[in-house]
Amino acid sequence: MARLLAFNNVTLDGYFAGPSGDISWFKRPDSDPEFHAFVAENAKAGGVLLFGRITYELMASYWPTPQAMQQDPVIAKGMNEARKFVFSRTLSTMSWGNTTLLKGDLASEVRKLKETSDRGIAILGSGTIVSQLTEARLIDEYQFVVNPVILGRGRSLFEGVKKPLPLKLTGTRAFRNGNVLLCYEPVE
Numbered sequence: 001m002a003r004l005l006a007f008n009n010v011t012l013d014g015y016f017a018g019p020s021g022d023i024s025w026f027k028r029p030d031s032d033p034e035f036h037a038f039v040a041e042n043a044k045a046g047g048v049l050l051f052g053r054i055t056y057e058l059m060a061s062y063w064p065t066p067q068a069m070q071q072d073p074v075i076a077k078g079m080n081e082a083r084k085f086v087f088s089r090t091l092s093t094m095s096w097g098n099t100t101l102l103k104g105d106l107a108s109e110v111r112k113l114k115e116t117s118d119r120g121i122a123i124l125g126s127g128t129i130v131s132q133l134t135e136a137r138l139i140d141e142y143q144f145v146v147n148p149v150i151l152g153r154g155r156s157l158f159e160g161v162k163k164p165l166p167l168k169l170t171g172t173r174a175f176r177n178g179n180v181l182l183c184y185e186p187v188e
Contacts, residue, residue, distance in 0.1 A: 015154030
């Protein structure tokens with residue numbers, strides 16, 4: 001069975017986006033060669049990506065472009081070649097290659113993906129998806145890149161989670177740009 005990983009950039013005060021969805025606060029990978037290498041290595045991992053509509057539209061508007069191929073060729077190649085699944089009630093077509101639209105029950109569809117995938121599955125962004133799959137106890141690992149910025153208000157990844165989920169720390173890594181990677185797995 002494939003493992004499901006939630007990977008997100010968050011602020012020091014725990015937000016993955018500003019109040020209106022703004023993510024301009026997160027440090028670009030090219031601001032630190034070590035962090036850039038980490039992001040590029042993740043992009044080459046060859047896993048399956050899982051998005052909600054908003055994150056999909058954001059990613060699809062950048063990664064398949066000539067600008068992305070020029071600025072971030074390794075990351076763009078990994079993102080464009082990866083198998084992608086998008087949950088949306090409003091989209092009807094996918095413009096980004098290797099993308100499958102899913103409209104069924106989120107938890108049921110993710111259980112099927114985990115059972116049938118021979119590769120790990122990573123949720124990027126997609127706060128509503130993370131929240132719902134946390135509540136359903138389907139996420140096997142959480143990786144957060146804490147960016148050294150405080151927003152004061154914004155969107156939490158865990159809005160709607162009703163039951164506490166104990167986690168154990170499984171790894172950390174600090175980068176020169178001030179970002180810190182924190183890795184957790186559910187205890188239960």
